[in-house]
Structure formats: C-alpha cells, structure tokens
Amino acid sequence: MKIRIKFAKQGVMRFIGHLDIMRYFQKAMRRAHIDIAFTEGFSPHMIMSFAAPLGVGLTSNGEYMDIEIKSPIASADAIRQLNEVMVEGMEVLSFRQIEEGKAGKAMSLVAAADYTVSFRPGYEPADGWQKRLEEFAKKDSIVILKKTKKSEVETDIRPMIYALSVDGDNVHMTLATGSAANLKPELVMSAFLKNEGFELHSFALSVNRDEVYADIGTEEERKLVSLESLGEDIVL
Amino acid sequence: MRKLALSDEILLSIEKPARYIGNEVNSVMKDKEKIDVRFAMCFPDVYEIGMSHLGIQILYDMFNKREDIWCERVYSPWVDLDKVMREQNISLFALESQDPIKDFDFLGITIQYEMCYTNILQVIDLSQIPLKATDRGEDCPVVIGGGPCTYNPEPLAEFFDLFYIGEGETVYFKLVDLYKECKKQGLSRKEFLYQASKIPGIYVPMFYDVTYNEDGTIADFTPNREGVPKQIEKQIVMDLSDATYPTAPIVPFIKATQDRVVLEIQRGCIRGCRFCQAGMLYRPTRERDVEMLKKTAIAMLESTGHEEISLSSLSSSDYSKLPELVNFLIDECRQRGVNISLPSLRIDAFSLDVMNKVQDVRKSSLTFAPEAGSQRLRDVINKGLTEEIIIKGAGEAFEGGWNKVKLYFMLGLPTETPEDQKEIAHLAEKIAERYYEIPKDQRNGKCQITVSTSFFVPKPFTPFQWARMCTIDEFLGSARTVNHEIKDQLNKKSIRYNWHEADVSVLEGLLARGDRKVAEVLKDVYEHGGIYDAWSETFDNQKWVDALERTGTDMNFYVHRERSLEEKLPWDFIQIGVTKKHLLKEWERAHQEEVTVNCRQKCAGCGAACYKGGVCFENQN
Numbered sequence: 001m002k003i004r005i006k007f008a009k010q011g012v013m014r015f016i017g018h019l020d021i022m023r024y025f026q027k028a029m030r031r032a033h034i035d036i037a038f039t040e041g042f043s044p045h046m047i048m049s050f051a052a053p054l055g056v057g058l059t060s061n062g063e064y065m066d067i068e069i070k071s072p073i074a075s076a077d078a079i080r081q082l083n084e085v086m087v088e089g090m091e092v093l094s095f096r097q098i099e100e101g102k103a104g105k106a107m108s109l110v111a112a113a114d115y116t117v118s119f120r121p122g123y124e125p126a127d128g129w130q131k132r133l134e135e136f137a138k139k140d141s142i143v144i145l146k147k148t149k150k151s152e153v154e155t156d157i158r159p160m161i162y163a164l165s166v167d168g169d170n171v172h173m174t175l176a177t178g179s180a181a182n183l184k185p186e187l188v189m190s191a192f193l194k195n196e197g198f199e200l201h202s203f204a205l206s207v208n209r210d211e212v213y214a215d216i217g218t219e220e221e222r223k224l225v226s227l228e229s230l231g232e233d234i235v236l
Numbered sequence: 237m238r239k240l241a242l243s244d245e246i247l248l249s250i251e252k253p254a255r256y257i258g259n260e261v262n263s264v265m266k267d268k269e270k271i272d273v274r275f276a277m278c279f280p281d282v283y284e285i286g287m288s289h290l291g292i293q294i295l296y297d298m299f300n301k302r303e304d305i306w307c308e309r310v311y312s313p314w315v316d317l318d319k320v321m322r323e324q325n326i327s328l329f330a331l332e333s334q335d336p337i338k339d340f341d342f343l344g345i346t347i348q349y350e351m352c353y354t355n356i357l358q359v360i361d362l363s364q365i366p367l368k369a370t371d372r373g374e375d376c377p378v379v380i381g382g383g384p385c386t387y388n389p390e391p392l393a394e395f396f397d398l399f400y401i402g403e404g405e406t407v408y409f410k411l412v413d414l415y416k417e418c419k420k421q422g423l424s425r426k427e428f429l430y431q432a433s434k435i436p437g438i439y440v441p442m443f444y445d446v447t448y449n450e451d452g453t454i455a456d457f458t459p460n461r462e463g464v465p466k467q468i469e470k471q472i473v474m475d476l477s478d479a480t481y482p483t484a485p486i487v488p489f490i491k492a493t494q495d496r497v498v499l500e501i502q503r504g505c506i507r508g509c510r511f512c513q514a515g516m517l518y519r520p521t522r523e524r525d526v527e528m529l530k531k532t533a534i535a536m537l538e539s540t541g542h543e544e545i546s547l548s549s550l551s552s553s554d555y556s557k558l559p560e561l562v563n564f565l566i567d568e569c570r571q572r573g574v575n576i577s578l579p580s581l582r583i584d585a586f587s588l589d590v591m592n593k594v595q596d597v598r599k600s601s602l603t604f605a606p607e608a609g610s611q612r613l614r615d616v617i618n619k620g621l622t623e624e625i626i627i628k629g630a631g632e633a634f635e636g637g638w639n640k641v642k643l644y645f646m647l648g649l650p651t652e653t654p655e656d657q658k659e660i661a662h663l664a665e666k667i668a669e670r671y672y673e674i675p676k677d678q679r680n681g682k683c684q685i686t687v688s689t690s691f692f693v694p695k696p697f698t699p700f701q702w703a704r705m706c707t708i709d710e711f712l713g714s715a716r717t718v719n720h721e722i723k724d725q726l727n728k729k730s731i732r733y734n735w736h737e738a739d740v741s742v743l744e745g746l747l748a749r750g751d752r753k754v755a756e757v758l759k760d761v762y763e764h765g766g767i768y769d770a771w772s773e774t775f776d777n778q779k780w781v782d783a784l785e786r787t788g789t790d791m792n793f794y795v796h797r798e799r800s801l802e803e804k805l806p807w808d809f810i811q812i813g814v815t816k817k818h819l820l821k822e823w824e825r826a827h828q829e830e831v832t833v834n835c836r837q838k839c840a841g842c843g844a845a846c847y848k849g850g851v852c853f854e855n856q857n
Contacts, residue, residue, distance in 0.1 A: 027541030
C-alpha cells in the first residue's frame with residue numbers, strides 16, 4: 001500500500017540537511033510502529049522516497065515523502081503515532097494512500113512550489129521595494145547569468161515564475177520546481193536586487209516552502225494541485 | 237521555539253551545524269527555574285565522536301532522572317567554529333538550553349584518551365573559565381574530570397577542581413548533594429572542595445603538594461590540609477544488573493561514529509594482558525544479568541528507532557551467557573529488521589555460526605589480535621592466544637567461506653627483538669598458506685590478510701608501567717623490519733601492512749605517565765593554537781616539538797627511560813584494587829616469559845577481591 005506523507009520542518013530543524021532528515025524518518029517510522037515495507041536483498045532498506053530536497057537553512061510546511069506499508073492503518077492513527085515521536089519543529093500533516101505504480105511517485109510529479117520569502121532584519125532594500133519587486137516580476141523576461149561547471153549561460157527565469165505577490169514584508173511566489181525546470185526563490189530575489197544595483201547577501205533571506213505541486217493540466221494550460229490532494233485519507 | 241546560541245549567519249557558514257543545535261530525539265529539556273543544579277557533561281572531541289560515548293549517555297540519564305538536576309551536553313567545537321567563537325568572543329554553550337557553560341554549577345569532562353588533552357583546555361577556555369583551578373572565582377563552575385585517563389590525572393591536575401576516580405554511577409549524587417548543602421550554607425568554593433575531598437574517590441589536586449628529587453623523580457606527594465585523604469580509592473559499581481542504564485539514549489540527527497544501540501554486557505576483563513590498562517583498571521570483572529540485558533535491548537530499540545545494535549565490553553567472548561544473549565538478539569532483530577553488529581569474538585564454532593547468521597560472509601572479515609608475532613613475546617605480554625589457535629580458527633573460517641583476515645599487533649613491547657618482529661610477517665604467511673590449502677575450486681578467490689601494527693605505549697597501573705618506550709626511530713625501524721619481511725615472502729600479494737604514526741604515540745607516552753610538570757607542555761601547545769591532536773588532519777607535531785623545547789621537557793625522562801622499581805610514580809596515590817605488588821610480580825613474570833592464567837581458571841591474587849564481588853566471588857555462594 002503506497003502512502004504519501006506531508007510534513008512540516010520548522011525552527012532549528014532548518015539546520016538538518018536532507019539526508020539526515022531521511023535518516024531521522026527511518027528511525028521515526030520504527031519508533032512510531034509504522035509497518036513499513038523493506039526492499040529485498042541482503043541489506044534491506046525501507047521503501048521511502050522524498051519529493052524535493054529542501055536546502056539547509058530553509059523551513060517548510062509542505063514537505064513530502066512516499067512510503068510503502070505492509071498493513072493498513074487509519075490516517076488519523078498514523079499521524080498521531082508519528083507526531084508522538086517527532087522532535088520540536090517536525091510535524092506530520094497528512095498521511096494518505098496514493099495510487100500504485102511508478103507514475104505516481106512524488107519525486108517525478110513535482111512541478112512547482114510555493115515559497116514565502118522575507119528579508120532578515122537589517123538586510124531590507126530601500127523603502128518601497130515591495131512595489132518595485134511586483135513591477136519587476138511583471139517584466140516580459142528576466143535574464144540572469146547562470147553559472148554552470150564550464151561556463152556562464154544566460155537564462156530567462158521569467159517563464160519559471162508562475163506567480164509573485166507581496167503582502168507586507170512577505171513575498172509569496174510560485175516557482176517551477178522539479179527535474180524539468182527548477183527555480184530557487186533566492187535566484188528571483190538576487191535578480192531583483194541586481195536590478196536595483198545590489199548583490200544579494202547570502203544570509204539576507206529567510207525562506208519558507210509552503211507547498212509542493214504536481215501539474216495535472218495540459219501542455220497549453222497548467223493546473224497545479226498539491227501533492228497531498230492526489231491521495232486519500234485512510235479510514236478503517 | 238528554541239533560541240540558539242549561534243546566529244544563522246554562523247550556523248550556515250560552518251560545517252555540520254547540527255552539531256550545535258541540540259533538539260535530538262530523547263534529549264532532555266527542563267525548566268531551569270525549577271532546577272537546583274545545572275551540570276554540563278562534556279566529551280572533549282567533536283560531536284560525532286562524543287555522541288558515540290556510552291558513559292555520557294549513562295550519566296546524562298542518571299542525572300536527569302533527578303528532578304533537581306538538569307544535565308546537558310557540550311562537545312568541542314570543530315576548528316571552523318572554534319575560530320569564529322574566538323574572533324567574536326562567543327562563550328561556549330550547552331546543547332540543550334544553549335546557555336553559556338560558565339553559568340553552570342558543574343562542568344564534567346570525560347577523559348578517554350591522552351590526545352584530547354588540548355581539547356580540554358579548549359573547552360575550558362572557550363567557556364571563558366580560567367584554565368587554572370586556583371584562578372577560578374566563586375561564580376565559576378566546578379570543573380570535574382572523569383574517565384580512564386584520570387588514573388594518572390597529574391598532567392591535568394592544575395586545570396581541574398576535582399577528579400572523580402572510578403565509575404560515575406557511584407558517588408556523583410553524594411557530590412551534588414554536598415554541593416547543594418554548601419550552597420545553602422553559603423560556604424565558599426574552596427570549602428566545598430575541601431569537604432568533597434573527603435568523599436571516597438574524589439581527588440582535589442589543589443590540596444596536595446608534590447616535591448621532586450634532583451633527578452626529577454617525585455620525592456613526596458602529600459596532602460596540604462588536614463583531613464584530606466592520603467590515598468584515593470577507585471569507586472566502582474558492584475551490582476551492574478541493578479545499576480542505572482539509559483533505556484532512551486539520545487539519537488543524533490547526523491551520523492555519529494556509533495549510530496546504533498549500545499548494550500554494555502559486562503565491565504572488566506578476566507584475561508590480564510600485561511600491556512592493557514583497561515584490563516587492570518576495571519577489575520574485578522562484573523557481568524550484567526542476561527534478563528536485564530534482553531529487556532534493556534528491546535527498550536532501547538523501541539525508544540531510539542535505531543536499525544542496529546551492538547554489544548560493548550572487553551573480551552565479550554568471556555561473558556558467561558553470551559550464546560543465550562546473542563541468539564535472543566538474532567531472533568528479536570530479525571523480526572524488527574534490525575542488524576546486529578558483533579563485537580570481536582574469539583573465533584570458534586559458536587562465533588563462526590553466529591557470524592554466518594548476521595553478516596555477509598563475503599564482505600565481513602575475521603579479526604585476530606595476537607598483539608605479538610612470536611609465542612615467546614606473547615607469553616611476555618600474557619596474551620593467551622597461540623599460533624595453533626589462530627591457524628585453527630582461520631582454517632575453520634576459510635572452510636566456511638571467509639577470505640578476509642585482520643591481524644593486530646604492537647611493536648616496541650618489552651624484551652622485543654627483530655626476530656619477534658619478523659614473526660609477525662611469518663604468522664601472516666602461515667595464515668595465507670592455510671588458506672591456499674583449500675582446493676582452488678572450493679575457495680573464494682584470493683585471501684586478503686591485513687596486518688596492522690600500533691606502537692606500544694606503557695600505561696599506568698599495568699605490569700608494564702615501569703617499561704621504557706621506544707623512540708620514534710626505533711619504532712619506524714621495527715615497522716620497516718616487518719614490512720621487508722612481509723615483502724620477502726611467497727604470499728606477499730595476499731598480505732597488506734599498515735602501521736601507525738610514531739610521533740603521536742610517543743606524545744601519548746608522555747601524557748600517559750607524566751607528572752604535574754607536563755602541564756607546562758600542554759599549556760604551551762594550546763597557547764600556540766594546538767587542538768584536536770587526536771585527528772591526523774589537525775595534529776601538528778611541530779607545536780609539540782617546540783613546546784618540549786621551550787619548556788625544557790626531557791622525553792627521555794618521561795618516555796624512553798625504564799623506571800626503577802623504587803621510584804614514586806605520579807599515580808601511586810590512587811588505589812585501584814589491583815596492588816602494586818601484583819603489578820610488580822607480573823612485571824617479573826613477564827621477564828621470565830611466564831604466563832598467568834585468567835581469573836576464572838585461577839585467582840592470581842591481584843587485590844581486586846577487596847571490592848567483594850564480581851568474578852572474584854563467582855561460584856562461591
């Protein structure tokens with residue numbers, strides 16, 4: 001039985017890297033007595049895959065992983081059992097059954113993500129930046145220099161910005177995420193600041209990922225739905 | 237939300253910020269307003285090493301079971317953060333509360349190996365506590381040292397307010413209660429230390445004066461205050477089955493060196509190898525009840541979610557209920573999808589069967605620690621392993637499908653000759669020959685024999701405590717002898733040889749048997765930026781060479797000289813149960829190449845029976 005788990009990673013947990021979060025959940029599954037399935041072979045490991053790795057320093061309310069379990073459990077019970085063994089900053093938000101088959105894998109579905117970005121105290125640009133940022137995001141193209149291993153390539157990131165709005169000091173954006181196209185919120189802010197004539201300081205931003213989406217639309221029209229909405233609560 | 241001692245800017249610019257944020261599964265948070273005593277427990281090395289140490293987990297759990305005490309952890313900041321803390325004048329903090337160590341009542345430091353001594357100075361210094369105990373004010377935490385290296389605490393004596401000689405489960409509560417009482421009465425720090433010095437096992441260095449002879453040896457070691465005991469008696473737990481044991485140890489986020497449940501099955505060792513300090517210090521051998529171990533193992537797996545469990549002890553094969561325990565764990569772990577990591581066991585039918593069940597034979601290797609190449613020298617060091625046993629064990633394993641063997645030896649043992657050294661190569665060769673006796677179609681390719689040698693460091697409280705230690709040149713010469721001998725043999729392609737660095741070993745020798753004067757060397761190295769000497773990437777031998785030169789310290793006196801039997805040794809004031817008379821007898825028997833059988837075969841009268849329990853009284857009820 002395939003399960004999709006949504007969780008939040010907040011507070012000091014922002015300093016724990018992606019691989020260590022995987023290790024954390026492997027141990028948490030055992031503590032919570034989730035009857036998780038293992039791979040075959042001499043050194044079996046838990047069947048568990050994560051949707052989109054989150055960088056160190058970022059927080060999130062919309063992280064996803066898929067697991068496989070051997071015996072059914074009610075979503076409410078699983079959430080409670082898992083949250084009983086979580087540390088401060090980690091919370092399981094949903095536990096839903098998803099369709100069998102490779103096509104349903106969270107990692108390959110990821111198409112976009114929502115972020116809330118703010119400047120840390122002392123790093124804000126000159127007054128009125130909110131308005132200027134919204135104008136900036138409306139431009140037809142935003143060309144930046146992307147450094148690769150060998151050279152620098154000019155890339156237009158504008159098509160990867162699906163939405164951007166400013167609410168007080170918080171910038172909300174929906175950006176292309178995943179293997180096909182991937183844009184980090186820091187890159188958007190750095191392009192904006194460059195336009196203002198500044199370099200983005202590496203610690204200037206505080207970033208929270210709010211949600212991760214799959215695209216169930218057509219080639220002409222995107223239709224973003226949260227990864228959890230592709231699953232269903234288990235009621236026994 | 238927890239507030240961190242370090243800013244995001246710092247945490248995101250250093251390696252592995254998870255080392256400094258606490259919040260791990262099973263770490264203990266308390267309301268500091270409701271606490272009387274705050275204890276910072278320190279392992280003076282990097283987080284991943286410190287978190288793997290069982291002793292701290294035991295004491296952390298023991299202290300935190302008491303409502304009036306909050307025990308927290310602190311480790312050495314890695315060199316990257318060390319630099320930032322010095323530049324920005326940031327005070328070292330505890331992981332749980334993130335509060336500065338200098339605001340604590342106690343800073344307890346476990347001292348597990350000599351090459352962490354400069355890190356001890358780092359921890360005290362970064363905590364903004366004066367390095368010398370006599371310079372500390374009323375507000376400073378009481379700095380306590382514990383662990384194996386405190387059996388010769390003298391090189392560190394001036395940096396510690398007190399040393400706790402023995403196992404932590406025994407008199408810590410007495411010490412804390414005395415502290416609370418002294419605080420209530422408004423007594424001074426010095427008065428508290430004076431009263432603490434009367435608790436058995438507690439050594440307060442400032443209450444003892446040392447005088448020296450002209451040749452540098454100790455003339456006298458005496459208390460300088462009335463009522464302070466002349467001798468310090470090691471404190472140990474006699475009933476290990478009833479003793480406190482953590483059923484919910486802390487689970488780090490980042491991979492620690494020991495990323496598994498650790499089950500301590502016994503303390504002490506019945507074997508009596510003459511080079512081995514642990515084998516003498518932890519006498520008498522005491523076992524934990526097998527039912528207690530089974531219950532504890534399950535509880536720990538449940539509370540941690542670890543995917544592996546290992547057994548911890550000296551010479552695990554000597555645990556009397558080992559087959560019962562291991563078979564229970566194999567069954568239990570199979571159901572849970574948990575791996576068992578076996579300790580090094582004597583190779584016999586039982587261990588081969590067990591290894592076959594829990595390891596991939598093709599990948600795993602057999603380990604033998606003959607320690608010396610020739611039978612003559614193995615008799616000198618009282619290592620009861622014979623060539624016959626090794627070849628037989630290896631043969632059985634080879635027949636069972638194994639093809640990898642690891643062999644551990646020491647170079648520079650007392651009475652060692654080039655012939656003994658060459659025997660190391662010959663033994664490896666004979667094992668290889670045994671492998672190739674198996675018909676080609678039945679064996680698993682080539683065999684891989686890895687020979688490793690370390691350099692012998694004489695340690696206090698061993699029969700070899702009087703021995704001279706070799707010089708760096710002698711060590712490297714003997715390693716070359718072994719290497720050439722291996723390369724001259726027929727099966728050289730099946731044998732790999734590794735040897736240790738010799739410069740670290742002789743410094744270990746200096747610190748292991750040093751006196752109070754050696755503190756000057758430590759301070760000099762530390763003041764010139766030396767820390768993390770246990771790490772090859774950070775160890776800087778030149779700093780030590782310079783410090784020895786500047787302080788006029790004679791390595792020949794401390795390291796390369798055989799001590800006379802009449803000499804007062806810096807650690808003679810500590811009583812470990814095993815008597816000096818016994819050590820002396822063993823030193824003489826070593827020279828006569830006489831073997832002393834293990835405690836279960838025949839009591840050697842070492843003196844540890846004064847603790848009235850353990851192996852000394854087995855089968856006597």
